[in-house]
Amino acid sequence: MVADVSYSHGFEVPKEKNNEGSSKRKRQKASEDDGVTSECILSATTMLGNDIKEASKILGATERVIQEKVVELDKFLSEIEGLSTREWTLASIKLPDHPKQMLVFFSLPPARRLEWLKTFLESYN
Secondary structure, three states: OOOOEEEEOOEEEEOOOOOHHHHHHHHHHHHHHHHHHHHHHHHHHHHHHHHHHHHHHHHHHHHHHHHHHHHHHHHHHHOOOOOOHHHHHHHHHHHHHOHHHHHHHHHOOHHHHHHHHHHHHHHOO
16 A cells, blocks of 8 residues: 655655544454453452452351350359459450450460459550
């Protein structure tokens, strides 16, 4: 194909070409890219949604365990010999605010709970 050339002052200046074919190819390529991009975004969104659902289930289960332990807390505290009424009250108030510590408390053997609880109350006073 021969390009149209205009002669001005002895120099060759190319005329503007009709870029319809080139524009069509660019639109087609952009359209193909949009499809791939849309698929990637949709896939990522779906995966993220599934991850959020799974995390929500785990969080909900953990929250239920903590709520159950809060309900059991008073019973466990009443079984600790040597715990004053004031320590019992403070533990009832403070342990639910520290769920990880509360779970540690419940996992201890009964013989270690009094000393652990007194240390906890001193640390979180």
